Amino acid sequence: MHIVDGALSNPVVIGGAVVAVGGIAMGLKHLPLERIPAAGVLSASFFVASLIHVPIGPSSVHLILNGLAGLVLGWAAFPALFVGLLLQAVFFGFGGLTVLGVNAVNIALPAVLAGLLFRPMVSRGSPLHGAIWGGIGGGVAIAVTTLAVAFSLMLSGDEFAAAAKLVFVAHIPVMAVEALLTGAAIYLARRVKPELFLDAKGGWA
Amino acid sequence: MTYVLTGDDKAISGFGGFRSAITSLDPRMRVVVTVLYAITVVGLSDLRVLSGAMVLSMWLLAISGLPFQKTLKRMAMMDTFIIFMLVLLPFTMPGTPIFTVWGVSASWEGLWRAVEIGLTANAVILAVMTMVGSMEPVTMGHALFALKTPERLVHLMMFTIRYIDVLREEYQRLRTSMKLRAFRPGTNWHTYRSYGYLVGMMLVRAIERSERILAAMKCRGFSGRIVLLDEFRLTRTDLAFAAALCLAMAALVWAEVVYAAA
Structure with missing residues (x-):
């Protein structure tokens, strides 16, 4: 997913850099000092989760889980995912430096959108109800991310059109896996620690 | 921090770290010069000039004291991500054909464009890994703070850096206990649900851990200020190094202009 x-x-x-700066500023505004430890530890857990490889048929994919990050962190997911991308670029050599803004927008903006759209449904009703909406949110976030990656490639030149389409088609199974995993993760979190999604006011979102 | 990915021993940068030609330089200067270098290289397009940039990045790697082969291997790992895009390019870009497979012709223009992207990406990421990646992660946080990065973003980054390690160990404990219960991953509902529960459990434990952290920090009077442990000092060596690199960048830009005119 890295460009x-x-x-x-x-x-x-x-353009990516400008939007990313805006998103980070917005995220930090929604991040009071009291919440920084929680956001930091969650950011680290999403970083670790992105190293998990999940089998699909003969191959395997690594998780992104940006939808789950958005559902849990709300706007704060933007700076949290940005930090993850920065660390990946600097210490692992994934992605790049000048494209950090574009990559952050492609991954974090869908996360925030999924959080804003689906969080109310995820926190309401039975855990199963929440899990289903969480799964939808997780799938939608990856789908939007993939579209955004394809879009940034296509904006840069027609020669990338084929690559952009390939990226999208190749990620359809990933969307399904991410949706299932996000749903299951939400189901467990709702049963074990319901207050994770409770504080709609003055909380994360 | 790279051992998180590779599973090696924590060798490359422990607390205190190692010293080499690059690690003794001012971290702030390294960050700024690296950003300038990345912007310069992305602006280049002549293949000969980009090869020059690649040589410069290799030289940075040589004096950085990072393990040569391991770092190059990591760089090659990134290449496996982009290889599909690069292989497609000759076929999707119109131009002078080289050869034709199943009625689709590959063009020289597309091939050169692919080589250009490959060289740019590798030259930049190599410089980033050697100049900034060789830093102690906490030092990078302090350097970014000294360069006027918002305090909260730096806090967030420091927490992330600090707890990646802790949570990775937690993840491995959970994986071990899954293995003990005879879990074997495959393409099935059971696997996806189990992985989902694994991630969910990690989140729940992370939240609970963060509550304890906050309590401990409050107990010690945390006010949100970043206390710098070492003061950064810009020495003559730093300035000389920065000047030398800027000169090299100017030379690259000059070569680009000359080749473009020719």
Whole structure:
């Protein structure tokens, strides 16, 4: 899902950076000091979760779980996922430096959207009800991320159109897996620690 | 921090860390120069000039004291992600054909574009890993703070850095207990549900851990300020290094302009 340096055109890179700065500022605004430890530890757990490889048929995919991050963190998911991407680029060599903004927007904006749209449904009703909406949120977030990646590639040049389509088709199974996993994770969290999603006011969102 | 990915021993950068030509330089200067370098290299497009940038990045790696082969291997790992896109490019970009497979022709223009992207991406990421990645993660946080990054973002980053390790160990404990209960991953509902529960359990434990952390921090009078343990100092060596790299970048830009005119 990472785009690398040198592939995108300058307007796309600059636009991505500008939107990312806005998103981070917005996220930090929703992050009071009291919440920083929780956001930091959750950010770290999403980082670790993204290293999990899940089998699909003969192959395996690694998780992104940006939808789950958005559902749990709300706006704070933006800076949290940005930090994850920054650390991945600097210490693992995944992605790039100038494209950090574009990558952050592609991954974190769908997360925030999924959080804003589906969080009310996830926190209401029975755990199963929450899990189903959580699964939908997780799947939608990855779908939007994939579309955003394809879109940033296509904006940069027609020669990427084929690659962009391939990215989308290749990620359809990933969307299904992420939806299932997010749903299951929400189901467990709702049963074990219901207050994780409770504080709608003055909480994360 | 790389051992999180590779499962190696914590060798590359422990507390205190190792010292080499690059690690003794001012972290703030390293961050700024790396960003400048990345922007410069992304702006280049001539393949000869980009090869020059690649050589420069390799030189940075050589003096950084990072393990040579391991770092290159990590860089190659990134290449496996983008290889599909690069292989497709010659076929999707119109231009002078090289050869034709099943009625689809590959163009020279597409091939050169793919090489250009590959060189740019690798030169930049190699410089990032050697100049900034060789830092102690906490030092990077302090350097970013000294460069006026918002305090809360730096806090968030420091917490993430601190707890990646802890949570990875927790993840491995949970995986071990799954293995003890004869869990074997496959493509089935049971696997996905179990992984989902695993992630959910990690989140629940993370939240509970963060409550204890907050209580402990409050107990010690945490007010949200970042206390810098070492003061950064810009020495003459730092300035000389920065000047040398800027000169090299200027040379790259000059070569690009000359080649473009020719």
